[in-house]
Amino acid sequence: MPNRTHLQTSLAGTFSAALFAFASMNSYADEVIAKIAVAGPTTGQLASLGKDVQNSGELAIDELNAKNIVVNGKRVRFELVAADDGADPRVGTIVAQRLVDDHVVAVVGHINSGVAIPASRIYSQAGIPFISSGASNPTLTAQNLKNTFRVVADDNAQARGMVQFLSGQLKAKRIGLVDDRTAYGQGLGDQVAKDAGESGIAVTREFTNDKAVDFRAILTSLKSTQPDAIVLASTDAIASPFVKQMKTLGMTRVRFVGGDGICTENWVRVAASAAEGEYCTQTGAPLDQLPGSKEFVQKYEARFNQPPQYFGPYTYDSVMVVGEAIRKAGSLDPLKLIDALHSVDYSGVTGRIEFDNKGDQKYAAVSVYQVKSQKITSLGVVGKM
Known part of the structure; x- marks a missing residue:
């Protein structure tokens, strides 16, 4: 009200x-x-x-x-x-x-x-x-x-879905978490950090900005913590060079998970082979x-x-x-x-x-995707509000 x-x-x-x-x-x-x-x-x-x-x-x-x-x-x-x-x-x-x-x-x-x-x-x-x-x-x-x-x-629901996927399917015990300090990136990052901590996942957090293009210092720091996965709360424009630099630094066994701001065909197109096999979430059911x-x-x-x-x-x-x-x-x-x-x-x-009394959609869902053969492929719904 x-x-x-x-x-x-x-x-x-x-x-x-x-x-x-x-x-x-x-x-x-x-x-x-x-x-x-x-x-x-x-x-x-x-x-x-x-x-x-x-x-x-x-x-x-x-x-x-x-x-x-x-x-x-x-x-x-x-x-x-x-x-x-x-x-x-x-x-x-x-x-x-x-x-x-x-x-x-x-x-x-x-x-x-x-x-x-x-x-x-x-x-x-x-x-x-x-x-x-x-x-x-x-x-x-x-x-x-x-x-x-x-x-x-909202990002509370998306974060819950991401953490459920990290702890369930990926069996992650340690993650690196990077956000771009925008309202979207910081909000999603804060909630992922909270939910991951409550799920027993160790979190190492770093920050960037929505205009950055060089993430090697951040990634080198995270690499030293031996994470099972890195979560990026930003957009596809940031994710493309980010995931490329992950692979350049030899982080080929560290899984990448992005939020809905990243989960686009543009990310896959620009990141090319570096995006292959990596993951992202979207707030909603798969299009098909x-x-x-x-x-x-x-x-x-x-x-x-x-x-x-x-x-x-x-x-x-x-x-x-x-x-x-x-x-x-x-x-x-x-x-x-x-x-x-x-x-x-x-x-x-x-x-x-x-809509509920706050104006939020009552029936919103969260889904997870994986890049397969340069296509964003649905792995299904991981949570609902």
Whole structure:
């Protein structure tokens, strides 16, 4: 539940939110326009992930328009507003304010926790619903902002799954743990360290940053502790040189495990043979095990001539959930949409979606993967929230 201060802020902003709602609907004779924003890093190191988010948003907007949703006797025409947050918290807050000023009815995306967390506060102040399709730091929903939701498991769940895999399948007794000090990396790293310690795994911890390219000093230090595995809490751009340097330093028998920020085809492509046999986790079930994956993949590939990546299905479902909230509320008023999202029960590509009182997805899963023949191959679900 939101705290008293936030409720007071929301009530005080009701009048401005009402004006906002009217401004967000450009009315024509028999239709109203609803702008839904999809935000992600379409430039920079994570551009491929951001483009996947944008593509999936486009597919969802087309699907919503085909549904002919009616509000107050008028057909709703959905429009996508694509925003590049550059995976940068500073840029992300600028983008968030611009989307508020553009009178969007909801925002989907901001897959990086470091961007999503500060952006969520801006959307909260404006009374706009926000659904993250990738940010996994628990802080996002722990803020008790009534407008903020998440469709993937948080890092507490992901860390539990990683540690379960490390202690179970890999039989690890000692691990090296490296995070990049971003909100995502540090959050996941902290939880892995906690859960590993409670499971009896000895942890040696090191730190880097999200712009680093040389990890030889860190790896040499970790090598001296004779770890069974090294866990990296960062992104695919960092993981590629990291795992290459592991192999260069002769750490061929030390297993590598990365989180969902690493578990991409881009990591495998850039790391090449160095990634072979290594592991990563994702907050969600494998794509081929998602209920609506076959149809989604077919539509995506037909439209964009490439397969979807991890965040695509979750972004698609998030946009569709906004559409369901509009249908359920019978309104484009963002405050009414927020209320509708708290009671929505939607079955999508990724499965059943309901949100708990914090805004977290009730049915999120965690899966583990291994690189085999230069393909990220599912080893199955290792845990659910």
